[in-house]
Amino acid sequence: MQQNLRGLFERALDDEPLPPPGDPVEQAMSQGRRIRRRRGLLIGGSATAVVAGTLIALNIALAPAAAPPSFVSPAAMLMPPASATCTWPVQDNAATVSVFLRDDITVGQLDTLREALLKDPVVRDAQFESRDQAYQRFKVLWADSPDFVAAVSPANLPQSFQVDLAQPSGYRDFAARFRGRPGVQDLVGQTCPGTSK
Structure with missing residues (x-):
């Protein structure tokens, strides 16, 4: 439900006419969008780093002492x-x-x-x-x-x-x-x- 409201709010903001330059409302809306984007990037980047770190750790822990090259079947x-x-x-x-x-x-x-x-x-x-x-x-x-x-x-x-x-x-x-x-x-x-x- 909250995601639907957020999506509706975003669409409503996108449909609004652009306020005049220097308008405090425009600055607040733009600042809010930047914060949400940064949060999304941080969360996505953190999740990616955790998954990559886990895979690397597993590969190191489970790898044989001398791994063969990739062309060996x-x-x-x-x-x-x-x-x-x-x-x-x-x-x-x-x-x-x-x-x-x-x-x-x-x-x-x-x-x-x-x-x-x-x-x-x-x-x-x-x-x-x-x-x-x-x-x-x-x-x-x-x-x-x-x-x-x-x-x-x-x-x-x-x-x-x-x-x-x-x-x-x-x-x-x-x-x-x-x-x-x-x-x-x-x-x-x-x-x-x-x-x-």
């Missing part, structure tokens, strides 16, 4: 490096690369990608990993979390190529050549102590 996140001493994802000097494949990759795209990987000058070896093979590796990597392992099936994991690079310093160029190719979902490089050159 959730399925790829299930397959961390086999060793805790390895760093992933890296931007430079990757010794090994996981090339995660899209669910809708065709046989032709898979064959073309395999051929391109094996012919690439910085690739030492490229092995295809099926969903079942990925699941077997996943079970080993997450052996300390049996409930988590029980919640995942081979269908949840992507097919991939596990690539060993002969020249880890060539990783950036390699990633540029293969990221975004037909059938490629994600490309994640890792480096482990003693493998970089």
Whole structure:
């Protein structure tokens, strides 16, 4: 009810003819409008700040120690490096690369990608990993979390190529050549102590 009255009052003020300049009524009305606008902005700004602060606090509290970049899919996140001493994802000097494949990759795209990987000058070896093979590796990597392992099936994991690079310093160029190719979902490089050159 009070909101309706306020709205009617605002409309009535808007329909009034403008008073002559310097009129005390005009000054009072204009001052009142400014105060109401400031109050609205303060309340809206305060609410926004509280929501933003809460979201930031939750993200900091719930974030993993080393958050992956945004291009890594959730399925790829299930397959961390086999060793805790390895760093992933890296931007430079990757010794090994996981090339995660899209669910809708065709046989032709898979064959073309395999051929391109094996012919690439910085690739030492490229092995295809099926969903079942990925699941077997996943079970080993997450052996300390049996409930988590029980919640995942081979269908949840992507097919991939596990690539060993002969020249880890060539990783950036390699990633540029293969990221975004037909059938490629994600490309994640890792480096482990003693493998970089």
